[in-house]
Amino acid sequence: PRAFLDSMMIPLADGFGSNVFRYTFSNNKDCLGAKTKDWSSIPSLFRTEGMRNVTKDYLFDQVEELKYTFDTDCDIADSIVYLSVFGYGPNIREADWAIVKDFEVSFSNIGTEAVYLISLYKDKSLIPISQPILLQDSIKTILIPDFSNEQKLVLTRKSNVSLLMQGYANAMIGSVFEGSNEPDFKDSDILYRIESAPTFLEEGPVNTDEKYRYVRYYSPEKDIRVPELEFWGENKLSGTPISYIIKDSISSESDPKKCLDGDIRTNFNALSGSWVGLDLGSSKRIKRVKFLPRNNFNIIEYNNDYELLYYDKGWQSLGIKKGVNQYIEFENAPLNALFLLKNLTQGREERIFTYNRGNQHWW
Numbered sequence: 001p002r003a004f005l006d007s008m009m010i011p012l013a014d015g016f017g018s019n020v021f022r023y024t025f026s027n028n029k030d031c032l033g034a035k036t037k038d039w040s041s042i043p044s045l046f047r048t049e050g051m052r053n054v055t056k057d058y059l060f061d062q063v064e065e066l067k068y069t070f071d072t073d074c075d076i077a078d079s080i081v082y083l084s085v086f087g088y089g090p091n092i093r094e095a096d097w098a099i100v101k102d103f104e105v106s107f108s109n110i111g112t113e114a115v116y117l118i119s120l121y122k123d124k125s126l127i128p129i130s131q132p133i134l135l136q137d138s139i140k141t142i143l144i145p146d147f148s149n150e151q152k153l154v155l156t157r158k159s160n161v162s163l164l165m166q167g168y169a170n171a172m173i174g175s176v177f178e179g180s181n182e183p184d185f186k187d188s189d190i191l192y193r194i195e196s197a198p199t200f201l202e203e204g205p206v207n208t209d210e211k212y213r214y215v216r217y218y219s220p221e222k223d224i225r226v227p228e229l230e231f232w233g234e235n236k237l238s239g240t241p242i243s244y245i246i247k248d249s250i251s252s253e254s255d256p257k258k259c260l261d262g263d264i265r266t267n268f269n270a271l272s273g274s275w276v277g278l279d280l281g282s283s284k285r286i287k288r289v290k291f292l293p294r295n296n297f298n299i300i301e302y303n304n305d306y307e308l309l310y311y312d313k314g315w316q317s318l319g320i321k322k323g324v325n326q327y328i329e330f331e332n333a334p335l336n337a338l339f340l341l342k343n344l345t346q347g348r349e350e351r352i353f354t355y356n357r358g359n360q361h362w363w
Helices: 055-062 163-170
Strands: 020-023 051-053 063-069 080-086 092-099 104-111 114-122 125-128 133-136 139-142 146-155 176-180 188-193 202-205 211-218 224-226 228-232 240-244 268-270 275-285 288-292 305-311 315-322 328-335 339-343 353-356 359-362
Touching: 020 055, 055 063, 055 104, 063 133, 080 104, 080 125, 092 104, 092 114, 092 125, 104 114, 146 305, 188 211, 224 275, 228 275, 305 328, 315 328, 339 353
Parallel strands: none
Antiparallel strands: 020 051, 063 104, 080 092, 080 114, 114 125, 114 133, 133 139, 146 328, 176 188, 176 211, 202 288, 211 275, 224 268, 228 288, 240 275, 305 315, 305 339, 353 359
């Protein structure tokens, strides 16, 4: 749920829109805050007498009605329940409210392409009372883990790629790796050209038997923002970092060592036309190059501990594993489940996902 000025377009950049509310100067007798005397008994979002649900005015054809039927042994007749959405990690927050009638509740005009929970509000907390509900393409799917049909999960991330980070990856398209035996690269050969946006530390083959003392990454049209570059023969090659920095680049961010130090949390940043590379000390054959776009550290990191969780009336653990590759595998995971991969070593951005046909699908 988000609040915007009436004249603003909603930037649904890195996520979905569940609900859109407009805060008003005039009171609205239909809003929950106007109906409730004790505001401490309702979630903070609804503690106002001036609020209107305007989701359908902003999300247009991306809204649906969500109906949910409770078991008849649930003691929630005429209760107020809350539609909840997931934030980062296991956290949830309120997105809408409705009243249960005859063990059924209905939420109108909510965003699609999202996973919801239905919750009660007790002791200043949201208490889920449903399994996760995936609303996609007008189809409602209750995500109940199925351990009678298990699968192997091959996971490469703990959160989805944001639009900002995707922009950094897209900016690498068209950049080239070059080799030369002249320090000014007047006489250079292209070793590899990046043709598509990388998603993690990707590798490109070099198809030449020539040997080069100087190697570089060159971006003629887009600014450089890279945390890691590697040059390989039989093994990873080392040398003296070298660079050419276009004037007006920020000097504190254009240290060539920052993309050649094996640390994905340090970045080399420079304007287009700049380049960065290595003086290998003598001419050597280059067999492959590796490159990583600037990122938000949500890939699988070496030697970090990861725990995979699935949701079944709360988050349950499928075990802990250490990152040794750019992916991590978990056997015996249930079908039809909602998952969360936590980095127990560092980082806080973790996003819910489902798994289908070998891919993580983020919600």
